[in-house]
Amino acid sequence: MSEPEITPEIVAKHGIKPDEWERLLGILGRMPSFTELGIFSAMWNEHCSYKSSKKWLRTLPTTGPQVICGPGENAGVVDIGDGQAVIFKMESHNHPSYIEPHQGAATGVGGILRDVFTMGARPIAAMNSLSFGVPAHPKTSHLVKGVVEGIGGYGNAFGVPTVGGEVRFHKSYNGNCLVNAFAAGLADADKIFYSVASGVGMPVVYLGAKTGRDGVGGATMASAEFDDTIEEKRPTVQVGDPFTEKRLLEACLELMASGAVISIQDMGAAGLTCSAVEMGDKGGLGIKLQLDDVPQREAHMTAYEMMLSESQERMLMVLKPELEDVARAIFVKWDLDFAIVGETIPEDRFLILHGNEVKADLPLSKLSSSAPEYDRPWIETPAAAPLGVVPEIAPISGLRALLASPNYAQKAWVYEQYDSQVGADTLVAPGLGAGVVRVHGTGKALAFTSDVTPRYVKANPFEGGKQAVAEAYRNLTAVGATPLATTDNLNFGNPEKPEIMGQFVGAIKGIGAAVAALDMPIVSGNVSLYNETDGSGILPTPTIGAVGILASLDDLIAGRPAEGDLAVIIGATKGHLGQSALLAEAFGIEAGDAPHVDLAAEKLAGDFIRANRKAFAACTDLGDGGLALAAFEMAEGAGLGVKIDAAEIGFLFGEDQARYLVALPQSGLAALTAAAKAAGVPLALVGQFGGKTVSLGGDSAALADLSALYRSAFAAAVA
Amino acid sequence: MKAAVVTFPGSNCDRDLAVAFERAGFEVARVWHKDSALPAGTDVVGVPGGFSFGDYLRCGAIAAQSPIAAAVQAHAARGGYVLGICNGFQVLTEMRLLPGALMRNAGLTFNCKTVELKVATTASAFTQAYARGQSLMIPIAHHDGNYTIDAEGLQRLRGEDRIAFTYGQNPNGSMDDIAGVLSENRRVLGMMPHPERANDPLLGGNDGAGLFAGLMGGMALA
Numbered sequence: 001m002s003e004p005e006i007t008p009e010i011v012a013k014h015g016i017k018p019d020e021w022e023r024l025l026g027i028l029g030r031m032p033s034f035t036e037l038g039i040f041s042a043m044w045n046e047h048c049s050y051k052s053s054k055k056w057l058r059t060l061p062t063t064g065p066q067v068i069c070g071p072g073e074n075a076g077v078v079d080i081g082d083g084q085a086v087i088f089k090m091e092s093h094n095h096p097s098y099i100e101p102h103q104g105a106a107t108g109v110g111g112i113l114r115d116v117f118t119m120g121a122r123p124i125a126a127m128n129s130l131s132f133g134v135p136a137h138p139k140t141s142h143l144v145k146g147v148v149e150g151i152g153g154y155g156n157a158f159g160v161p162t163v164g165g166e167v168r169f170h171k172s173y174n175g176n177c178l179v180n181a182f183a184a185g186l187a188d189a190d191k192i193f194y195s196v197a198s199g200v201g202m203p204v205v206y207l208g209a210k211t212g213r214d215g216v217g218g219a220t221m222a223s224a225e226f227d228d229t230i231e232e233k234r235p236t237v238q239v240g241d242p243f244t245e246k247r248l249l250e251a252c253l254e255l256m257a258s259g260a261v262i263s264i265q266d267m268g269a270a271g272l273t274c275s276a277v278e279m280g281d282k283g284g285l286g287i288k289l290q291l292d293d294v295p296q297r298e299a300h301m302t303a304y305e306m307m308l309s310e311s312q313e314r315m316l317m318v319l320k321p322e323l324e325d326v327a328r329a330i331f332v333k334w335d336l337d338f339a340i341v342g343e344t345i346p347e348d349r350f351l352i353l354h355g356n357e358v359k360a361d362l363p364l365s366k367l368s369s370s371a372p373e374y375d376r377p378w379i380e381t382p383a384a385a386p387l388g389v390v391p392e393i394a395p396i397s398g399l400r401a402l403l404a405s406p407n408y409a410q411k412a413w414v415y416e417q418y419d420s421q422v423g424a425d426t427l428v429a430p431g432l433g434a435g436v437v438r439v440h441g442t443g444k445a446l447a448f449t450s451d452v453t454p455r456y457v458k459a460n461p462f463e464g465g466k467q468a469v470a471e472a473y474r475n476l477t478a479v480g481a482t483p484l485a486t487t488d489n490l491n492f493g494n495p496e497k498p499e500i501m502g503q504f505v506g507a508i509k510g511i512g513a514a515v516a517a518l519d520m521p522i523v524s525g526n527v528s529l530y531n532e533t534d535g536s537g538i539l540p541t542p543t544i545g546a547v548g549i550l551a552s553l554d555d556l557i558a559g560r561p562a563e564g565d566l567a568v569i570i571g572a573t574k575g576h577l578g579q580s581a582l583l584a585e586a587f588g589i590e591a592g593d594a595p596h597v598d599l600a601a602e603k604l605a606g607d608f609i610r611a612n613r614k615a616f617a618a619c620t621d622l623g624d625g626g627l628a629l630a631a632f633e634m635a636e637g638a639g640l641g642v643k644i645d646a647a648e649i650g651f652l653f654g655e656d657q658a659r660y661l662v663a664l665p666q667s668g669l670a671a672l673t674a675a676a677k678a679a680g681v682p683l684a685l686v687g688q689f690g691g692k693t694v695s696l697g698g699d700s701a702a703l704a705d706l707s708a709l710y711r712s713a714f715a716a717a718v719a
Numbered sequence: 720m721k722a723a724v725v726t727f728p729g730s731n732c733d734r735d736l737a738v739a740f741e742r743a744g745f746e747v748a749r750v751w752h753k754d755s756a757l758p759a760g761t762d763v764v765g766v767p768g769g770f771s772f773g774d775y776l777r778c779g780a781i782a783a784q785s786p787i788a789a790a791v792q793a794h795a796a797r798g799g800y801v802l803g804i805c806n807g808f809q810v811l812t813e814m815r816l817l818p819g820a821l822m823r824n825a826g827l828t829f830n831c832k833t834v835e836l837k838v839a840t841t842a843s844a845f846t847q848a849y850a851r852g853q854s855l856m857i858p859i860a861h862h863d864g865n866y867t868i869d870a871e872g873l874q875r876l877r878g879e880d881r882i883a884f885t886y887g888q889n890p891n892g893s894m895d896d897i898a899g900v901l902s903e904n905r906r907v908l909g910m911m912p913h914p915e916r917a918n919d920p921l922l923g924g925n926d927g928a929g930l931f932a933g934l935m936g937g938m939a940l941a
Contacts, residue, residue, distance in 0.1 A: 243775075416828075423734075424739075
């Protein structure tokens with residue numbers, strides 16, 4: 001079949017900028033074929049090449065004694081002792097989810113699960129961080145329902161418990177929702193599989209589902225801004241099949257145990273192209289592919305389509321040839337396709353044959369190593385103007401404003417659509433704070449959390465970046481875990497705008513400072529840029545996914561306050577209301593600076609919580625919504641009222657960092673106070689749990705009344 | 720006592736069910752759906768939760784045609800015990816080992832939460848460790864748990880005391896709040912809730928343990 005002629009229009013349609021086109025011609029010394037242009041476009045788009053972000057990503061701390069493998073592989077690998085490792089990553093599927101919410105979100109979950117099991121790990125936990133436009137926006141309800149159903153439909157059938165996440169609403173996401181999916185898996189530390197190919201003449205094997213035309217050009221689509229033609233992009237969204245993914249998981253794990261795998265890579269963005277190039281490049285080898293042997297779902301597919309298809313549930317593997325029969329038998333058992341589609345070759349070449357024609361013949365190493373890299377101009381985000389006079393509000397009215405907002409209302413409507421218990425190891429299910437999953441068959445557990453406060457990042461990218469990490473640190477700490485490592489999913493607007501690039505740079509610097517200070521290095525991550533519609537960008541949203549370990553199940557803090565327990569704040573309260581949830585929800589005010597994060601104070605408070613965990617009936621991090629919201633949530637979960645003595649709005653709703661709210665019996669107060677004094681950690685007795693009334697500085701309401709609001713507001717907003 | 724847990728390609732609670740049987744003292748064998756026989760001496764077959772063949776349409780229908788299905792049906796016909804949980808319950812209705820069908824939840828969404836069950840009969844090995852009317856907290860996690868049966872069938876289930884569990888607050892629209900039913904010989908139980916997830920105090924509940932312990936004891940007597 002003859003291929004279209006290369007014209008400037010076709011080049012532009014592939015997202016290749018004029019300077020990049022010159023670079024491409026320089027590498028080839030000739031015009032590319034249509035298939036070759038597609039391959040370059042797939043490898044050089046923002047999504048695959050990180051060309052705008054690489055310079056800054058390199059500055060992030062990624063090492064530590066606990067890190068077995070940092071960024072660069074499919075997912076990060078972290079030591080959890082006893083010869084075991086946790087493998088995790090977070091990745092965005094923002095653009096596809098906006099275009100087709102159910103399939104976009106489902107395949108986002110599928111992709112991140114594959115990233116984890118490609119490395120030999122059995123997935124044990126999933127989370128998702130979702131950002132939508134305001135509930136009143138005509139698309140929001142449709143997006144929320146589709147995304148949640150898509151995540152549930154995929155994860156539930158696959159069989160991974162969804163144990164945490166976030167859902168937020170803000171007008172900046174009206175035209176560009178965010179769907180960030182996290183997965184973590186468990187493997188033996190000496191049985192991790194990497195994507196480095198080795199050996200010449202080794203068979204390249206295609207595994208899993210057949211290749212169709214779905215998703216052709218998806219990665220390029222994900223690297224462009226949206227405008228009102230997005231509906232035309234629906235055919236670039238892939239369709240997920242969790243049943244195939246489940247079989248692929250089991251077959252891959254069996255295959256890996258058989259010793260037949262030299263290297264393996266999942267086919268994600270830019271499918272066959274990206275996976276083959278990555279394996280060859282890392283191994284210093286060339287790859288030859290015979291596309292006639294690729295299992296195909298549709299007739300008459302072209303080389304271009306096959307190389308760029310993003311059909312789901314597929315893997316590419318370099319196989320030990322002597323074990324081909326063993327490997328094939330495993331895939332027959334699971335009724336999956338298994339086809340030898342090529343081989344490794346000694347020269348630096350990416351050779352694509354189809355029919356009797358050479359469709360592409362490219363220098364393989366140049367595809368990724370010579371990808372463009374930009375030092376985009378950026379301007380530092382100006383300091384936020386100081387917060388003016390805060391309008392007056394009665395404490396209970398402030399609390400009601402939070403509880404009535406889908407941002408702070410109970411999210412059961414969402415997480416009850418996810419299977420949070422499959423695997424029968426879930427110790428703390430979703431709801432508040434971190435999820436906790438037992439390491440199967442051991443007395444250890446892992447804690448998972450996902451956090452960011454985009455309002456803070458916009459006002460102050462550096463402090464906001466720090467805060468996202470600090471909040472993750474606190475959420476892990478609040479269940480008794482020791483934070484281990486972090487994955488980051490950096491969602492920003494158009495990096496070609498210096499002010500957006502400034503947000504990105506500021507946030508990276510803040511994240512870097514925080515993960516260094518709190519010893520939770522970045523081991524994997526993903527960057528999603530161009531989150532803009534018609535030129536208007538999202539709130540900068542660097543989602544932090546973090547994992548912590550509980551060396552013993554006795555370390556878990558997962559209780560509830562009892563009648564009469566005291567409410568105590570660990571950490572110092574100054575009453576910072578800039579960019580607070582209260583101002584945003586009660587008054588629509590997003591002003592002032594973000595709260596600053598004292599990383600030393602975070603570390604001190606976190607260590608104090610862990611050292612004294614036996615003293616607490618319950619513990620939670622103090623984040624947005626401050627003391628008032630945290631105390632209400634803790635009390636409501638126990639079916640109790642709570643009385644907080646302070647009446648001052650800053651004290652009740654301020655969002656100062658490095659703080660926890662703990663509940664403890666009166667008998668424990670003296671010892672805890674002494675311990676805090678010795679450790680140099682501020683401690684303040686602020687109230688008491690009990691009864692059926694919520695009272696904030698004398699202003700009060702019936703628990704049942706507030707509880708009804710808290711439990712119904714989310715469904716009311718999105719239904 | 721020997722339990723055999725069947726794995727279909729999309730089963731995902733097979734390990735959890737095997738662990739629950741083991742905790743109750745069973746010797747557990749894992750059986751692949753393409754096998755055509757159960758291990759010799761199998762006392763109880765466990766059909767686990769999950770999405771046996773993706774189950775995009777009519778859950779359990781394809782699983783009921785797997786090679787292992789004939790062996791499970793023969794085992795039941797010989798008076799052997801069978802426990803189907805969630806997708807396993809759907810599979811057992813498709814195998815015609817239990818009457819009725821599981822339709823899409825009335826609320827149309829997947830629903831995962833811990834719910835209150837009432838023990839409706841103690842006249843079975845599965846439920847004999849409980850008291851009639853006893854309240855249990857057991858998780859559910861399903862999209863298609865809306866139990867439906869014709870009027871005559873429902874009459875028979877009631878008359879023959881074959882409703883094993885009912886929901887305290889009906890989460891899915893099931894007729895008569897039915898959460899689990901027994902076969903005529905009371906040796907096949909299908910239920911939507913997951914007792915294997917409430918089988919360890921650390922996981923927030925142990926109310927399901929009685930089912931496995933009762934089964935162990937009841938079978939020993941039988």
